Amino acid sequence: MSGNKASFSIKKWSQDDQPREKLLNKGKVVLSDAELVAILIGSGNKDESAVALCKRILASVDYNLSELGKLSTKQLMAFKGIGEAKAVAIAAAMELGRRRRGVEALDKQKITSSRSVYEFMQPIIGELQHEEFWIIYLNNSNKVIHKNQLSKGGITGTLVDVRLVLKNALEVGATGLILVHNHPSGTLKPSLADKKITQKLKLAAQSLDINVLDHLIITEKAYFSFADENLL
Template sequence: MKKLAIKSWSQDDRPREKLLLKGKNTLSDAELIAILISSGNREESAVDLSKRILQSVGNNLNNLSKLSIEELMHFKGIGEAKATTIVTALEFGKRKQFEKKQQISKITSSFDVAKIMQPIIGDLEHEEFWVLYLNNSNKILANHQISKGGLTATLVDVRIIFKKALELFAVGLILCHNHPSGKLIPSNSDIELTKKIKKATFTLDLKLLDHLIITEKAYFSFADEGVL
C-alpha cells in the first residue's frame, strides 16, 4: 500500500500546521514525535512511523525515554540524527520535570526527597549515588552526584561527600542511591556505608537525616524504617 505523504493531507491535519493553527496541546504524542523526525520511510509517513514506535513501548513516554539511540535506530526510517533528536527532546522533558520537583522549598519528609530524586535516578539501568545538602532550615543547598557505577553497585568516596558539605556550609545530609533491580531491601554494603557516613558526621558536626534507596515506582527510607 502506497503511503499518503503528510504534504498531501488537509492542512489542519499536518502536525506542524496543526501546531501553529491550533496550539501544542492539540497534538498527539505521535504528532509531536513526527515533527521531531520530520519524515518517515517509503512505507510510512512520519506520523505512522511515530505511532509504531510508541506502540512498541505501550504508548508510554516514560518507556520511550528508556530506549537507547541504537534501539531507536532499529526502526526503519530512524537514523542516528533522528534517534538523537528524540532522545534529546525526552531528556529535556525529564529535566523540566526535575526542575519542577526542585521547587520544593523545604524537605519535610522522605516523600519530598523521593519526588526530587526519582526523576533523576529512578529509571536508570546502572547505580548512582547522590547527596542532598541542606541548611539549618532543611532547605536544599545543592544535590550532587557522588559516583556512578554498574548494574549492582557503585563505589562511594566518603571524602568527596564531606568536602562538598564543607564547601556549602551544609548542616544536614540526605543520601540517595538507586537499585536498578527494583529491589528496595538495603544490602549489607548499603547498611555499612550508611553507618560509616553517620559516624563521620559527628566529628564534623553534621546531621545525617536519611538514606533513600530509589526505584522507578517506590523508595526505601532508612529513617522511616528506623534503621538509620
C-alpha cells in the first residue's frame, strides 16, 4: 500500500508526465487543463496526484473553465487536498484569465455592431451573479472614450440615475451612449423596466444632442440588442 501512495508524488513520475517539466520542454499549449491547474496547486493528496485531483475538480464543472472560475474558495476547499492556499491560487489564476479577456476587449475600442459591444462587455459583466448597469460613452467616430458602472444591484434589478448618465456624458464630451446590463438569470427577454429606462434615457439624451445608440442585455453566452430588434 505504501508503494502505491508513493506513486502519487509528481516527482516520481517520468519527466514526460510531470506538468512543470512538460511545460518547460514542450511548451504550455501541449498541457491539458488539468495539468495546468496541477501546476498551480503543486501537489495532490495521499490518495491521488495533483493532476488526478485537478481532473476531479474539473469534472465537477463539466471541464468548463468558465464554470471553474465561478467556484468560490470555500467550494474549492471542499475537495480533499485543496487547502486555503491552493484554493486562492486557483481563484487568482481564474481571475487573471478573466481580466486578460477584458484587456483584449479594450483593444477593440471602436464599436461597429452589437456584437462588438457584447465582446467588449461580456468579460466584465457576463458571468456575474448580480445585476450591473453600465454606460459606454462614444465620440463621433463611435470610439469608446469612457465606460462606467452606473449601478450595482441584486439579482432582481438595479437602479439607474438618468441625471448622472448625462452629467458624465457632458464631462467626457460624448455624442453617443450605449446602455448595457446583465441578466444573471440567463434570460434575454427585456423586462418592462428595461424598456422604460431605455426610452427615458433616450428622450433625456436627445435634448442634449446625445444619441442612445443601443441597449444590450448580456448573459454569459448570448446577448439581446434593442437596436437589432428595433426597440429604440
